[in-house]
Amino acid sequence: MTIYTTMESPVGELLLIGRPSSPGGVTLTAVSMAGQRYAPEVRDGWRRDPAAFAEVTRQLTEYFAGQRRVFSLDLAPRGTEFQQRVWQALDSVRYGTTITYGQLAAQLGVPRDRIQALGAAIGANPLAIIRPCHRVIGSDGGMRGYAGGVERKQQLLAHEGALLGVPW
Numbered sequence: 001m002t003i004y005t006t007m008e009s010p011v012g013e014l015l016l017i018g019r020p021s022s023p024g025g026v027t028l029t030a031v032s033m034a035g036q037r038y039a040p041e042v043r044d045g046w047r048r049d050p051a052a053f054a055e056v057t058r059q060l061t062e063y064f065a066g067q068r069r070v071f072s073l074d075l076a077p078r079g080t081e082f083q084q085r086v087w088q089a090l091d092s093v094r095y096g097t098t099i100t101y102g103q104l105a106a107q108l109g110v111p112r113d114r115i116q117a118l119g120a121a122i123g124a125n126p127l128a129i130i131r132p133c134h135r136v137i138g139s140d141g142g143m144r145g146y147a148g149g150v151e152r153k154q155q156l157l158a159h160e161g162a163l164l165g166v167p168w
Helices: 050-064 080-091 102-110 111-121 150-159
Strands: 002-008 014-021 025-033
Touching: 002 050, 014 050, 025 050, 050 111, 080 102, 102 111
Parallel strands: none
Antiparallel strands: 002 014, 014 025
């Protein structure tokens, strides 16, 4: 069974999706922003269950308030073995820092001719904000594509102090 809820955030409404877990919690499978490229949509048969997402919303609220730098949640995103490796590597990019696509590729042992595949895996990250794909930037410091939009990527990086600017 798939459950979901939504929450307001400084980067717009977030859709939280997961599977029920005991006791009364959730295993998180997706977090997306309104208008995000490749974002899932609520389907028939899904059940709205805000209470199951209480811990997720608490941690996200703390993050947006500047009180949380690391998430501690039960995650189960669906993806290929390669995507899973890339997404797990995102967890190592600390709050307030950035990493380039090339640096991440080197960390994972991905050859230069597969950096485009690495970028595609990052773009397919189903756990926006939780798995910090917004912290991956171009080698020139440029904001390469972000499924939630480059403006949101800049807001998140400014919020974390990794980019000059006013977050929200």
